Amino acid sequence: MPVLHLLPNIVTIGAICAGLTGLRLALHDRFEAAVLMILLAALLDGLDGPLARLLKSESKIGAELDSLADFVNFGVVPGFLLYLWSLDNTSRLSWIAVLIYAVCAVLRLARFNVTAREEADDDRPKPGTFTGVPAPGGALLALAPFALVQNFPGLPMPAGAVAIWLVIVGLLMISRLPTPSLKSVRVPRDSARFLIVGLVAFAAVASTWPWIVMSIAQFGYIVLVAWGARHHAKGGVNNED
Numbered sequence: 001m002p003v004l005h006l007l008p009n010i011v012t013i014g015a016i017c018a019g020l021t022g023l024r025l026a027l028h029d030r031f032e033a034a035v036l037m038i039l040l041a042a043l044l045d046g047l048d049g050p051l052a053r054l055l056k057s058e059s060k061i062g063a064e065l066d067s068l069a070d071f072v073n074f075g076v077v078p079g080f081l082l083y084l085w086s087l088d089n090t091s092r093l094s095w096i097a098v099l100i101y102a103v104c105a106v107l108r109l110a111r112f113n114v115t116a117r118e119e120a121d122d123d124r125p126k127p128g129t130f131t132g133v134p135a136p137g138g139a140l141l142a143l144a145p146f147a148l149v150q151n152f153p154g155l156p157m158p159a160g161a162v163a164i165w166l167v168i169v170g171l172l173m174i175s176r177l178p179t180p181s182l183k184s185v186r187v188p189r190d191s192a193r194f195l196i197v198g199l200v201a202f203a204a205v206a207s208t209w210p211w212i213v214m215s216i217a218q219f220g221y222i223v224l225v226a227w228g229a230r231h232h233a234k235g236g237v238n239n240e241d
Contacts, residue, residue: 075105
């Protein structure tokens with residue numbers, strides 16, 4: 001095996017290291033840096049799959065490693081971070097919320113893996129969509145209370161509200177709601193240069209005002225999920241008719 005073919009798995013392992021580093025930072029009350037480590041893990045998670053396809057080095061081990069990385073980075077670390085930040089020293093129900101979120105994340109990933117292996121198309125999501133909120137999207141939504149407090153210092157954020165939000169996000173992950181996927185997005189060749197410039201500008205803005213950009217992204221994703229839920233409900237009513 002060429003060493004270059006190991007690069008996607010190395011990127012995945014790097015994502016795991018970033019997530020676990022975020023956990024360590026949270027244990028030392030460095031929550032802002034911990035969230036940035038989760039975002040780095042999400043960035044690496046988005047690179048390993050396309051890199052494997054580009055190098056034609058896709059493997060079963062790589063797929064399983066990616067799934068395990070998603071559980072650690074997006075199913076365990078965000079809930080634990082929120083627990084240390086807001087839910088610690090509260091009632092035991094707060095810890096139950098963290099457990100529910102983690103269990104929902106692992107169920108979401110297990111369902112995705114099974115669906116990807118099945119030959120039947122009945123349970124497969126429509127092209128351009130996921131079934132339920134994916135694990136990285138769930139982590140993004142789960143961290144919304146933290147981003148809000150960073151943007152509005154002094155904003156009261158009751159531990160109970162954070163716990164309820166964590167449970168809601170977990171339920172969204174195991175739901176049947178269609179959510180958008182960027183995997184099927186295609187860009188015309190003539191517009192590729194504009195996309196690159198736009199990504200550079202976005203990176204510059206995000207590095208300057210990270211919490212504002214994060215809150216905007218979270219709000220936009222919530223709108224997309226709500227739109228998917230509304231569309232899904234309409235489809236259910238039409239099927240009954």
